[in-house]
Amino acid sequence: MKYLRLLLLCVPFLLQSYETKTNTLKKNSGHWVSLFNGKDLTNWKPKIVGHSLGENFGNTFRVADKILSTRYNQYDSFNNRFGSLFYDKKFTNYRLKVEYRFVGELTPGAPTWGFRDGGVQYHCQPPATMGLNQQFPVCLEYNLLGGKETGERPTGEICASGMYVEMNGKRNTSYCTPPTVKRTFAGDQWVTAEIEVKDGKITHYVNGEQVLQFENPRFDSTHIEGKKFIIAGNDKVLDGYISLQSNSHPMDFKKIEIMEYY
Secondary structure, eight states: OHHHHHHHHHHHHHHHHHHHHHHHHHHHTTOOEESOOSSSOTTEEEEETTSOTTOOGGGOEEEETTEEEEOOTTOSOOTTOOEEEEESSOBSSEEEEEEEEEOSOOOTTOOGGGTTEEEEEEEEOOGGGSOTTOOSOSEEEEEEEOBOSSSOOOSOEEEEESEEEEETTEEOOSSEEOOSSOOOOBTTOOEEEEEEEETTEEEEEETTEEEEEEEEEEEOTTSTTGGGGOBTTBOBOOOBEEEEEEOSSOEEEEEEEEEEOO
16 A cells, blocks of 8 residues: 555656656757858768778868868878768658769879768668778768769768668669769759658758658678678668768868657
């Protein structure tokens, strides 16, 4: 009887605590939050090939006039020094919005495919687990592409590094898969890329228009890095980190926002 009375006394406090937590989650859900403060790289960490996590070799990632940029003017040659700028929080269900543009010329020593090629990487492995000379994290990538003088070069394809996804119930068959709706943007114009991740279903948007959808990301057991994250046979990818690529062509980012779903 004594324990029953104690339990009855505790119930209101437990309900109040649950209600407070639920209300807090509801408040935080459905609102855009900026991941970039417009001043510096607070909460972001670079990882560049051949350099340790946190070392911003050649001032690759920099902030000026409220714009986060990738630049290579302090490189003697690009020399395959690919990089990623990681945000220091893991995300699960969300909508990410990034405004970007390509500027200038391709860096000397860069691969030819690097022309106006960048990326927003998500579901990334923890940055501290990347090898010193690992070129790209295990991740999914919204591939950012800029148009050439002529022809199509649509932005928004999905590239899977150490992972695979399903499209119309079938596993992707190539490293990168082009968007089903093709939109090409030439020159130095600003473009808005959005990624929605919700309960295993992922959608890519360009300037508010849906261009690609797929689902069920999994770690690739045949990939040298991806297989390391399969634990006790569980290969499902449920969450991960977000990062911006430094892929050899100068880029600008002026807005990086996220809306988390709870």
